[in-house]
Amino acid sequence: MTAEISRIEAFADGVFAIAITLLILDIKIPPAGSGSLSRELLSQWPSYLSFLISFAFIGIMWINHHRLFTHIARADDMLLILNLLLLLGVIVVPFPTAVLATHLGEPDQRAALILYNATYVFIAVVFNLLWRYASSGKRRLLANDVDSASVQKISRQYMLGPVFYLVCLGLSWLSAPASLTLSFALACFFALPPHVVASKRK
Amino acid sequence: MTAEISRIEAFADGVFAIAITLLILDIKIPPAGSGSLSRELLSQWPSYLSFLISFAFIGIMWINHHRLFTHIARADDMLLILNLLLLLGVIVVPFPTAVLATHLGEPDQRAALILYNATYVFIAVVFNLLWRYASSGKRRLLANDVDSASVQKISRQYMLGPVFYLVCLGLSWLSAPASLTLSFALACFFALPPHVVASKRK
Amino acid sequence: MTAEISRIEAFADGVFAIAITLLILDIKIPPAGSGSLSRELLSQWPSYLSFLISFAFIGIMWINHHRLFTHIARADDMLLILNLLLLLGVIVVPFPTAVLATHLGEPDQRAALILYNATYVFIAVVFNLLWRYASSGKRRLLANDVDSASVQKISRQYMLGPVFYLVCLGLSWLSAPASLTLSFALACFFALPPHVVASKRK
Amino acid sequence: MTAEISRIEAFADGVFAIAITLLILDIKIPPAGSGSLSRELLSQWPSYLSFLISFAFIGIMWINHHRLFTHIARADDMLLILNLLLLLGVIVVPFPTAVLATHLGEPDQRAALILYNATYVFIAVVFNLLWRYASSGKRRLLANDVDSASVQKISRQYMLGPVFYLVCLGLSWLSAPASLTLSFALACFFALPPHVVASKRK
Numbered sequence: 001m002t003a004e005i006s007r008i009e010a011f012a013d014g015v016f017a018i019a020i021t022l023l024i025l026d027i028k029i030p031p032a033g034s035g036s037l038s039r040e041l042l043s044q045w046p047s048y049l050s051f052l053i054s055f056a057f058i059g060i061m062w063i064n065h066h067r068l069f070t071h072i073a074r075a076d077d078m079l080l081i082l083n084l085l086l087l088l089g090v091i092v093v094p095f096p097t098a099v100l101a102t103h104l105g106e107p108d109q110r111a112a113l114i115l116y117n118a119t120y121v122f123i124a125v126v127f128n129l130l131w132r133y134a135s136s137g138k139r140r141l142l143a144n145d146v147d148s149a150s151v152q153k154i155s156r157q158y159m160l161g162p163v164f165y166l167v168c169l170g171l172s173w174l175s176a177p178a179s180l181t182l183s184f185a186l187a188c189f190f191a192l193p194p195h196v197v198a199s200k201r202k
Numbered sequence: 203m204t205a206e207i208s209r210i211e212a213f214a215d216g217v218f219a220i221a222i223t224l225l226i227l228d229i230k231i232p233p234a235g236s237g238s239l240s241r242e243l244l245s246q247w248p249s250y251l252s253f254l255i256s257f258a259f260i261g262i263m264w265i266n267h268h269r270l271f272t273h274i275a276r277a278d279d280m281l282l283i284l285n286l287l288l289l290l291g292v293i294v295v296p297f298p299t300a301v302l303a304t305h306l307g308e309p310d311q312r313a314a315l316i317l318y319n320a321t322y323v324f325i326a327v328v329f330n331l332l333w334r335y336a337s338s339g340k341r342r343l344l345a346n347d348v349d350s351a352s353v354q355k356i357s358r359q360y361m362l363g364p365v366f367y368l369v370c371l372g373l374s375w376l377s378a379p380a381s382l383t384l385s386f387a388l389a390c391f392f393a394l395p396p397h398v399v400a401s402k403r404k
Numbered sequence: 405m406t407a408e409i410s411r412i413e414a415f416a417d418g419v420f421a422i423a424i425t426l427l428i429l430d431i432k433i434p435p436a437g438s439g440s441l442s443r444e445l446l447s448q449w450p451s452y453l454s455f456l457i458s459f460a461f462i463g464i465m466w467i468n469h470h471r472l473f474t475h476i477a478r479a480d481d482m483l484l485i486l487n488l489l490l491l492l493g494v495i496v497v498p499f500p501t502a503v504l505a506t507h508l509g510e511p512d513q514r515a516a517l518i519l520y521n522a523t524y525v526f527i528a529v530v531f532n533l534l535w536r537y538a539s540s541g542k543r544r545l546l547a548n549d550v551d552s553a554s555v556q557k558i559s560r561q562y563m564l565g566p567v568f569y570l571v572c573l574g575l576s577w578l579s580a581p582a583s584l585t586l587s588f589a590l591a592c593f594f595a596l597p598p599h600v601v602a603s604k605r606k
Numbered sequence: 607m608t609a610e611i612s613r614i615e616a617f618a619d620g621v622f623a624i625a626i627t628l629l630i631l632d633i634k635i636p637p638a639g640s641g642s643l644s645r646e647l648l649s650q651w652p653s654y655l656s657f658l659i660s661f662a663f664i665g666i667m668w669i670n671h672h673r674l675f676t677h678i679a680r681a682d683d684m685l686l687i688l689n690l691l692l693l694l695g696v697i698v699v700p701f702p703t704a705v706l707a708t709h710l711g712e713p714d715q716r717a718a719l720i721l722y723n724a725t726y727v728f729i730a731v732v733f734n735l736l737w738r739y740a741s742s743g744k745r746r747l748l749a750n751d752v753d754s755a756s757v758q759k760i761s762r763q764y765m766l767g768p769v770f771y772l773v774c775l776g777l778s779w780l781s782a783p784a785s786l787t788l789s790f791a792l793a794c795f796f797a798l799p800p801h802v803v804a805s806k807r808k
């Protein structure tokens with residue numbers, strides 16, 4: 001069974017690694033002879049910004065996927081499907097990232113921002129479904145040494161994901177900087193869950 | 203020998219993960235200033251549709267590859283070659299997907315659909331050959347704890363693959379929506395084989 | 405030490421899997437409205453041909469890399485460097501493949517063919533160096549259960565690689581079909597070394 | 607815990623393998639009918655040069671990452687974050703490489719060279735932070751069999767990285783060939799640390 005989990009992780013690791021690395025392909029190379037290179041490079045700040053937020057999002061998603069699967073010891077077909085849905089979200093990320101990079105600061109930035117945040121809401125929801133499924137129903141997919149308190153702490157933290165990404169989505173209509181700042185702050189929040197990790201390691 | 207199988211799986215996982223992630227590169231980024239972004243994004247529905255079907259196909263192919271190799275315990279040169287042929291099919295998928303995305307709803311959609319479905323027929327046939335080879339001839343490549351009933355159930359289910367994908371291919375001449383709907387339904391069918399899995403887990 | 409070898413294999417598997425999958429990106433998608441799609445698709449035969457030969461080359465290279473490392477049990481810095489040089493060759497393959505696909509049947513096909521075959525000569529030479537290094541000098545990097553007869557058979561087979569790929573390279577000046585046919589035949593030859601494998605498995 | 611480290615390595619291996627393989631996509635394919643193919647290919651020397659230096663850099667970075675993690679036995683959240691920052695640097699590499707390939711020999715090559723070397727300075731600094739963090743504080747993340755002398759030798763060698771890449775960066779203003787030569791020499795220097803490895807293997 002451990003072999004089964006480890007192959008799921010290997011496939012997921014591959015998808016995360018490729019999706020996060022493809023992000024760099026969205027950054028345009030200024031052609032030679034198109035004016036001052038440094039000015040050209042600086043004018044591409046929306047590309048760097050959306051690259052960095054998406055990098056943080058996928059990277060921290062990977063850390064959380066990794067944390068989750070240290071608790072999961074068995075797989076069934078439903079878990080495979082939910083994991084595939086999560087990977088669907090991760091694979092899609094380079095697309096809204098490139099759309100945002102192209103349209104940030106342009107008249108249509110709101111539509112780009114909505115697409116971007118909607119992707120994150122989708123991923124956060126699927127992530128919750130995955131964890132709920134694995135940890136519920138007498139927790140038959142979890143490792144035996146995972147205690148209930150630890151499960152509840154993780155559930156509580158992850159539940160915040162969809163809520164806050166919905167706020168990000170709402171902010172798309174009000175203020176692009178506020179929406180992007182919150183999005184980046186959320187990635188950082190999910191990177192550092194000291195008490196969850198502390199309780200898990202005891 | 204387990205090391206041999208696990209390296210085959212690692213290479214296959216890599217190819218599946220990359221092919222499924224490359225699918226997103228086929229979706230065009232509407233350039234800034236080309237009109238309403240939301241309208242531009244919506245007009246790309248053929249790209250999203252072919253992306254989703256191909257994603258489901260490769261993802262569920264991976265699940266089945268994974269299931270197969272939980273039964274296979276030994277490798278020989280012929281298995282390596284058949285596995286490579288299967289990966290050839292998987293690697294090719296982004297190409298007919300992009301052709302379909304470009305031509306769906308255009309005068310030449312039939313040719314695009316034929317190419318698309320022919321790829322799936324090829325993969326389904328190779329998948330069957332791989333399983334037949336591994337499970338036949340005194341089943342010398344299978345793990346010792348795999349029972350005959352389980353082998354026969356898998357053989358019977360997989361045999362349906364080429365048949366139904368041939369029907370998809372035939373439908374290309376009659377109706378694009380029917381062909382694509384059946385294709386998506388097939389992916390779902392191969393994702394959920396409860397009795398096979400149930401019998402395997404006993 | 406086994407951990408060291410397995411991480412080298414994991415990195416190599418990743419590079420092989422990506423290089424072989426990137427090959428599909430070189431095949432152009434005919435745009436909508438550019439005439440009959442099926443005729444457009446057929447006219448791209450040089451792309452399919454160079455894709456298939458390169459696929460066979462990288463795929464069979466992977467099988468051989470895999471075979472080699474079932475014999476190698478220890479790594480040192482020189483082996484890491486030689487392995488990196490081999491991966492350099494593998495990573496480069498999509499470039500001459502695309503150049504060949506673009507120029508086959510065009511006035512400049514000879515230069516494209518020379519570049520293509522020169523890449524294969526380079527890889528075949530590095531592959532030999534890697535094996536020679538690992539198997540020579542009291543064979544300190546090989547697993548203890550590898551017998552000398554088996555080592556010599558492998559050495560003899562691999563030595564043919566550079567020789568025959570040099571013939572392919574020479575044929576570039578005389579006949580493109582002959583050069584490409586020999587290249588494909590070589591890939592098949594290296595895929596099926598029954599006696600080597602037979603003696604290894606005893 | 608070893609499982610934790612091995613999944614970090616798997617993700618890192620994936621990212622390294624993809625970033626190093628994507629480098630080849632930056633090399634342009636001369637279109638058919640654009641003049642002598644061999645002349646066109648030769649005129650692209652800046653692409654080959656920046657490809658080779660970046661290949662050497664990422665490849666040798668991987669060897670060092672690999673060496674480092676043979677000493678690290680435990681992970682915590684901070685290590686995951688630092689590892690992610692290192693991967694950020696690795697993922698970015700294809701971008702400055704392509705910028706350099708486009709602008710080397712052009713009026714704006716200085717800006718391209720600064721961007722290129724600044725990326726390497728960043729990676730070298732993060733690499734040092736990662737090792738410092740893992741090896742300091744009673745060395746709680748290191749394997750028990752790593753001796754202090756070995757730790758100090760590694761620390762001393764890695765400390766040279768940021769210093770020398772800063773020199774490369776400084777040379778960008780004075781001489782492009784000198785800067786690129788030093789950069790390549792540095793990659794070779796970090797590939798062959800005989801005494802460190804010798805002491806580690808004892």
